Every structure is written in C-alpha cells, then in structure tokens.
Amino acid sequence: MEAKKPIEGKMRYLKYGFVHMECKTYHCPECRKILNAGPNYQPKYCCECGQKLDFTEVKWEPDKQIGYKEEEENYGKEKLPKIC
Numbered sequence: 303m304e305a306k307k308p309i310e311g312k313m314r315y316l317k318y319g320f321v322h323m324e325c326k327t328y329h330c331p332e333c334r335k336i337l338n339a340g341p342n343y344q345p346k347y348c349c350e351c352g353q354k355l356d357f358t359e360v361k362w363e364p365d366k367q368i369g370y371k372e373e374e375e376n377y378g379k380e381k382l383p384k385i386c
C-alpha cells in the first residue's frame with residue numbers, strides 16, 4: 303500500500319477552562335478520522351481504515367493561544383475530540 307500524506311486541519315479547545323487554544327490536527331486522507339499524532343509520535347497507519355500514512359513533510363508547531371474565555375460563558379470543561 304502506498305503511503306499518503308495526512309490532511310491538515312485546525313481545532314480549537316479550551317485549556318485550564320479559560321484559555322482558548324488552537325492546534326493543528328491531522329486526518330486520515332482516506333476516512334478523515336482524526337489521527338493521534340504529535341511531534342514525538344506519528345502513527346504509521348490509520349487506526350480506523352489501515353491507510354498507510356506519511357508524516358515526513360509535516361512541520362510540527364506548538365499550539366497557539368488565541369485568547370481568554372469571557373466570564374459569562376464560563377461553564378464547561380476542557381473539550382477534546384475523541385482520538386484513537
């Protein structure tokens with residue numbers, strides 16, 4: 303099977319309950335499942351469909367802080383998507 307490059311995406315999440323963060327996500331080019339990948343770990347295959355993945359050209363960047371949560375919307379906890 304030929305290795306394919308993962309699709310880059312963006313995701314926002316809340317850190318410590320009040321800091322808005324933006325991070326890059328990588329998705330399987332076949333089934334679009336979000337991949338559990340980071341600077342220190344890149345899966346060789348998609349855990350969902352088994353597509354071979356090529357992370358060699360991915361540039362890893364730290365998560366970006368994009369602002370603080372307003373007082374009045376202070377209700378939830380850190381939301382993270384389900385990953386493999």
Ligand SMILES: [Zn+2]
Pocket residue numbers: 330331332333334335348349350351352353
């Ligand atoms: Zn897949």
